[in-house]
Amino acid sequence: MFENLSERLGKTLKNISGRGRLTEDNIKDTLREVRMALLEADVALxxxxxxxxxxxxxxxxxxxxxxxxxxxxxxxxxQSELEAIMGQANEKLDLSSKPPAVVMVAGLQGAGKTTxxxxxxxxLREREKKKVLVVSADIYRxxxxxxxxxxxxxxxxxxxPSSVDQNPVDIVEGAIEQARKQFYDVLLVxxxxxxxxxxxxxxEIKALxxxxxxxxTLFVVDAMTGQDAANTAQAFxxxxxxxxxxxxxxxxxxxGGAALSVRHITGKPIKFLGMGEKSDALEPFHPDRVASRILGMGDVLSLVEEIERKVDKDKAQKLAKKVQKGKGFDLQDFKEQLEQMRNMGGMMSLVDKMPGMGNMSAQIKDKANDKSFNQMxxxxxxxxxxxxxxxxxxxGSRKRRIASGSGTQIQDVNRLLKQFTQMQKMMKKMSGGGMGKMMKRMKGMMPPGGPGGPGGMFPR
Known part of the structure; x- marks a missing residue:
């Protein structure tokens, strides 16, 4: 998200960041470019x-x-004004009412409401530790x-449960009754x-x-519709x-036009972003973090939270102990590292959140994508x-068999073995001198032009 806007703003602001003095003229020129970048991102006029x-x-x-x-x-x-138009800070759901807290979800068909x-x-179940009940009052589908x-x-x-021959009000009132009797914290409608x-x-929806x-009362809207998303939200x-x-x-x-327009046009905060099809692909919307990502400064807080939530700590500790004991790092361990990375949304999701990596994203996108991970x-x-x-x-013969079995070429197998060898060397050094030394050596291994450059760790 914000890929085009981030790239355009990055180039524009880079020109002004080294200026010793700002005049009304060079501010005017820069703002003209910023204005064009926002309009191209489909932000409402x-x-x-x-x-x-x-x-x-x-x-x-x-x-x-x-x-x-x-x-x-x-x-x-x-950055400050980007935060201001998106709402300054994350606004959490208000679930402070007497249980069950009823949350009604509305939106156009196809926006991803049920998902x-x-x-x-x-x-709510995993992160807020709530007991949740859901009900559908959609009697048309x-x-x-x-x-x-x-x-x-x-x-x-x-x-x-509900059925198409019931009245929506009766359905929800029945669900509220069940939620009370069975001590649910939240009812999602x-x-x-x-x-x-x-x-x-x-x-109908007003009556309900x-x-x-x-x-x-949450409104679900498709970000792909750009500023039309903000106009539809206003109608609701x-x-x-x-x-x-x-x-x-x-x-x-x-x-990213929708994210930058919705709050200003409706006066209502964006509370969550849907970031994929998986059931855990929902992120609280933090305007400050999003503004930071737009300007290529990364989003370290979200990255840390994601690592805390998604990395299998038992596996990580087991690998750390294995490496410290000098038992080595094998291809099974390498495969598990790839799986952990995919659980966190893949390499591009991580790169997007790392400071200073915004401009690099486009360069390595084709080299550090999920397709290459799947191939490995x-x-x-x-x-x-x-x-x-x-x-x-x-x-030789083993390489031919492996390439044939995985639907790849022998050079793909060679590339993977080379990448594994690099990773194995890093792991050995980590066991000898801790994470600090490993990070320094990793930095030294980075080729000119980033991870995808000659000799880099991503496939070409």
């Missing part, structure tokens, strides 16, 4: 106007002229009820969607909202007292247990 106006007002004032490094201060102003409820249910039942089973939360906003839909009085906000927005398919939106796994899977433990025995 009123949002662009206000953003540019605020940056200009602060940039030509005392704040910059008194600074020792005006260019850096200008970038800081841009988002499954993700949100898992998020029997498939939606079945889909929610399947998702509930997958993410291990309660499901209240899926509602009917339409292909477009119409009077009948709005009438009035009857159940949810503590949170006029009819319903929305409390927040879930922006879905954000991983596929390279522009396929090659290792085609090896015998003995070959994984002792890679040095893999010679």
């Amino acid at each position: 009123p949002v662009v106007r206000e953003f540019i106006g605020q940056v200009k007002e602060k940039a030509v004032g005392i704040e910059v002229s008194k600074s020792l490094n005006p260019g850096q201060v200008f970038i800081k102003i841009v 988002s409820i499954g993700k949100l249910a898992r998020f 029997p498939a939606a009820i079945k889909q929610l039942e399947t998702l509930a089973s997958e993410v291990q939360v309660g499901f209240h 899926d509602t009917a969607g339409r292909l477009h906003v119409d009077d009948k839909m709005m009438g 909202h009035q009857a159940i009085q949810p503590i949170e 906000n006029d009819a319903l007292p929305l409390t927040g927005v879930i922006l879905t398919k954000a991983d596929g939106d390279a522009r 796994e396929a090659i290792i899977n085609s090896m015998t247990p003995g070959e994984r433990q002792r890679p040095e025995i893999i010679k």
Whole structure:
């Protein structure tokens, strides 16, 4: 997400960051470029106007002229204003009511509403330690009820059954009763969607909202629709007292216009981002972290949280002990490291969050993608247990067999073995001198132009 905007802003702001003095003229030229970058990212025009106006007002004032490094201060102003239009800080769900806290979810058909409820249910169960019940009040799509039942089973939360011949209000009132009797903390309510906003839909959803009085009313919208997402959210906000927005398919939106427009147009915060199809691909929306990523500064906090949550600590400790005892690092260990990385969203997800790696992302995208990870796994899977433990025995005929079994070429097998050897050397050095020495050596191994350069660790 924000890939195009980040690249364009990076080039523009780089030109001004080294300036010793900022004048109204060079600020004007830079802001013209920033304005074009935002419009190309499909940010709504009123949002662009206000953003540019605020940056200009602060940039030509005392704040910059008194600074020792005006260019850096200008970038800081841009970052601050990006945060401001997206909402300053993450706004959590308000679940403080007497249980069950009822959360109603609305949105157009195809926006990912039912899937988002499954993700949100898992998020609340795993990270907030809540007992969650879900119910579908979508009486127009029997498939939606079945889909929610399947998702509930997958993410291990309660499901209240419903059918198309019931009244939506009766369905939800029955679910609230079940939630009370069985001591559920949260009830998530899926509602009917339409292909477009119409009077009948709005009438139904208003009646349901009035009857159940949810503590949170979340609007689910597809980030891929750009500024139209903000306009659709506004139409719903006029009819319903929305409390927040879930922006879905954000991983596929390279522009980011919706994320930068929704808060300003609706006045409602984006509370979550849907970042993929898996049931754990839902992230709380932190404007400060997102602004940092847009400007290529990374998002270390999210990276640390992700590592804490997704890395298998038992496996990591087991590998650390094995390496410290000098037992070596074999191809089975290498495969497990690839699996851990994929669990965290793949290499590009990690690179996107690392400081200073924003501009590098485009260079290594084709080299550090999931396809190359899958290929490496396929090659290792085609090896015998003995070959994984002792890679040095893999010679001519074995290489041919492994390549044939994994649907790859002999040069692909050679490349993997070379990468493994580099990793093995690093692990040996880590056992001798700790992580600090390993990091220094890793830095030394980085080729000119980043990890994908000549001799780098990513496949070419």
